[in-house]
Amino acid sequence: MTITYRDMDYQSPADCALLADWYNAPSTKHLYSRFTNAEDFARSFTPAYFKRVGEAPKPGGPSRDLMVLSNGTPIGQAKFETDTPKLITKAANTAWIALIVGDHRLRRSGMGTRITKHLEQQAAKSGAQRIEIGVFEYNHRALSFFTGLGYEEFKRLPDRAWWDDRLWHDVRLRKTL
Numbered sequence: 001m002t003i004t005y006r007d008m009d010y011q012s013p014a015d016c017a018l019l020a021d022w023y024n025a026p027s028t029k030h031l032y033s034r035f036t037n038a039e040d041f042a043r044s045f046t047p048a049y050f051k052r053v054g055e056a057p058k059p060g061g062p063s064r065d066l067m068v069l070s071n072g073t074p075i076g077q078a079k080f081e082t083d084t085p086k087l088i089t090k091a092a093n094t095a096w097i098a099l100i101v102g103d104h105r106l107r108r109s110g111m112g113t114r115i116t117k118h119l120e121q122q123a124a125k126s127g128a129q130r131i132e133i134g135v136f137e138y139n140h141r142a143l144s145f146f147t148g149l150g151y152e153e154f155k156r157l158p159d160r161a162w163w164d165d166r167l168w169h170d171v172r173l174r175k176t177l
């Protein structure tokens with residue numbers, strides 16, 4: 001399987017439609033995006049939403065937002081942002097990463113690991129010295145995934161993410177590059 005990367009194209013209806021499919025998938029919606037209440041959770045992501053937020057300028061330092069392709073077919077999203085307000089680590093040159101293997105049949109076959117290593121390299125090349133991530137406490141597979149890659153929990157932000165009739169902690173993990 002050949003994995004390649006290209007910039008996400010928010011002008012492309014096809015890219016925006018794929019993102020909407022991946023973010024809305026019932027098996028994934030609560031894992032990747034943060035909702036604050038039931039009403040918020042009930043809303044669906046639309047291609048127009050991605051076009052709007054994708055084209056908005058990113059605060060902070062270097063960032064990349066990548067489409068991941070397997071043998072030329074888009075299968076996921078990988079992104080990092082540096083020194084963004086969502087970080088609770090305030091030391092400069094800290095990157096925030098997020099990734100989704102959109103086609104869930106491809107999960108648990110090493111894809112996430114390859115993508116994360118790529119993100120780490122890209123972030124380091126742009127000057128990042130550490131990475132912080134946020135994972136909701138019920139996302140056991142992502143917690144085990146990132147812990148296995150050397151990320152360590154350093155903080156739990158209480159009552160941050162709504163899912164299954166209640167609010168859950170947002171677990172922050174960090175790794176020095």
Ligand SMILES: CC(C)(COP(=O)(O)OP(=O)(O)OC[C@H]1O[C@@H](n2cnc3c(N)ncnc32)[C@H](O)[C@@H]1OP(=O)(O)O)[C@@H](O)C(=O)NCCC(=O)NCCS
Pocket residue numbers: 028031032097098099100101102106107108109110111112113114134135139140141142144145146148
């Ligand atoms: C988290 C995610 C990126 C992992 O990708 P993946 O391709 O499945 O991960 P890998 O195959 O590289 O897994 C590497 C290791 O992570 C751990 N892991 C991954 N999925 C797991 C699961 N379902 N249960 C337990 N451990 C898991 C295992 O230790 C695994 O190694 P092993 O398969 O040799 O036991 C993927 O599940 C995903 O896209 N989830 C939805 C979005 C999300 O939660 N993103 C994270 C928040 S930013």
